[in-house]
Amino acid sequence: SxxxxxxxxxxxxxxxxxxxxxxxxxxxxxxxxxxxxxxxxxxxxxxxxxxxxxxxxxxxxxxxxxxxxxxxxxxxxxSSENYRGFDIKEARKEAEKAVIIRALKASNNNRRKAAELMEISRSALYNKIIELEID
Missing domain, CATH: 1.10.8.60 (Helicase, Ruva Protein; domain 3)
Structure with a gap:
């Protein structure tokens, strides 16, 4: 390659x-x-x-x-750096969860700012938080 x-x-x-x-x-x-x-x-x-x-x-x-x-x-x-399995759906979830958690930390848990950092809408972020069971 x-x-x-x-x-x-x-x-x-x-x-x-x-x-x-x-x-x-x-x-x-x-x-x-x-x-x-x-x-x-x-x-x-x-x-x-x-x-x-x-x-x-x-x-x-x-x-x-x-x-x-x-x-x-x-x-x-x-995947995220922590995911070592082979299930691509699970890997995607883990990667998304890691990015969302990092964005929330970077924005001091301000969801509007976290959504801006990730270049997604607030509603998309809220839906992902619920879907991925992020506290």
Missing amino acids: DLPLLCQHFINNYNQENGTTVKGISNETLQLLTTYHWPGNVRELNIAIERACIDARKGIITVDNLLRFTQNVSRQNI
């Missing part, structure tokens, strides 16, 4: 344009990216990597970084 090379190319471009030092992408994140069908192809991948670079702690893009900024990947795909 060309995916690791493309990702590193996009990271290098991001570093050059922004004066940053993102080193790379975690193996788990690469695995996650390979399971996603990229309907927007290279452009969509580039945008996802650039957004993840913004939040990359310690210079490495993690699943967390990717899910935080990539709505499509988090909704259509995946």
Whole structure:
């Protein structure tokens, strides 16, 4: 797969344009990216990597970084770092739950602000909170 090379190319471009030092992408994140069908192809991948670079702690893009900024990947795909099973529906729920909890923490439990962070409507957030049984 060309995916690791493309990702590193996009990271290098991001570093050059922004004066940053993102080193790379975690193996788990690469695995996650390979399971996603990229309907927007290279452009969509580039945008996802650039957004993840913004939040990359310690210079490495993690699943967390990717899910935080990539709505499509988090909704259509995946797992969270804590989920190790093979049931894709359960993995999606775990990933969504992790993102919602993180957004709620970042917004001091202000649901309106959390919805804005995730770029979803308040009603969509409320429905997800109920569906995923988030306290």
